[in-house]
Amino acid sequence: MKTSELIDMLSVNVEVVDRGKVWRGMATAVGAGTVLAVGAVLLTLGGRADLKDAEAYFSLAIKLVFTLGVVILALIFLTRLARPGGERREPLGLVAMPFIGVAGLALLSLLSTPRAHWAVMIVGDQWLECLLSIPVIAIVPFALVVWAVRRAAPTHLARAGALAGLVAGSVSATAYALHCVDDSVPFVALWYGGTIALCTVAGAALGPRLLRW
Numbered sequence: 001m002k003t004s005e006l007i008d009m010l011s012v013n014v015e016v017v018d019r020g021k022v023w024r025g026m027a028t029a030v031g032a033g034t035v036l037a038v039g040a041v042l043l044t045l046g047g048r049a050d051l052k053d054a055e056a057y058f059s060l061a062i063k064l065v066f067t068l069g070v071v072i073l074a075l076i077f078l079t080r081l082a083r084p085g086g087e088r089r090e091p092l093g094l095v096a097m098p099f100i101g102v103a104g105l106a107l108l109s110l111l112s113t114p115r116a117h118w119a120v121m122i123v124g125d126q127w128l129e130c131l132l133s134i135p136v137i138a139i140v141p142f143a144l145v146v147w148a149v150r151r152a153a154p155t156h157l158a159r160a161g162a163l164a165g166l167v168a169g170s171v172s173a174t175a176y177a178l179h180c181v182d183d184s185v186p187f188v189a190l191w192y193g194g195t196i197a198l199c200t201v202a203g204a205a206l207g208p209r210l211l212r213w
Contacts, residue, residue, distance in 0.1 A: 030145065036141070038175045040140075041178055062185065077095060078163040106186040126180055130192070134172045134173050134192070137175060146210050158207045158208055159204070165200045165207075
């Protein structure tokens with residue numbers, strides 16, 4: 001067969017690439033994971049009982065701005081990174097911006113408060129529950145996101161796994177915020193940020209195994 005004939009054969013019935021397929025798959029996985037995570041929190045831990053108070057709404061809003069900000073940024077970069085070769089052109093350091101922002105607010109909060117109150121602000125009453133709950137709740141969202149990423153065939157598996165863990169951890173933290181009543185910004189920065197980072201590290205470790213294709 002001549003080269004020209006081979007080219008002609010390969011160019012017959014070529015389908016247009018659906019550029020939105022990866023994004024739709026990711027969005028579906030994250031949406032389903034969020035619904036399941038919220039359901040798990042409300043059914044097993046229960047929702048906040050203090051939402052009749054305007055201050056509680058404000059505190060919850062701060063948590064959700066942080067966690068959902070991480071979800072959105074991580075999902076944007078993961079959608080790009082999931083494509084073969086996508087890691088070459090993505091400034092992934094931008095996903096750290098919400099963490100830097102909440103850490104800055106935490107520092108300002110501590111500096112404006114007497115040191116005698118710092119321990120309560122940082123540790124709170126639910127630190128252990130937070131430390132255990134967010135990674136456990138993140139398991140199902142992580143599995144769904146990994147399924148979506150595998151379909152897109154990433155080439156940097158550890159980095160894609162890390163972003164999948166970051167998405168899942170922040171989705172889980174979003175759901176957990178609907179239950180947690182420890183509202184100080186230092187608590188959110190340390191325990192929410194720390195457990196999300198833990199999920200990210202776990203995702204990086206599992207990525208090469210789970211995303212291999």
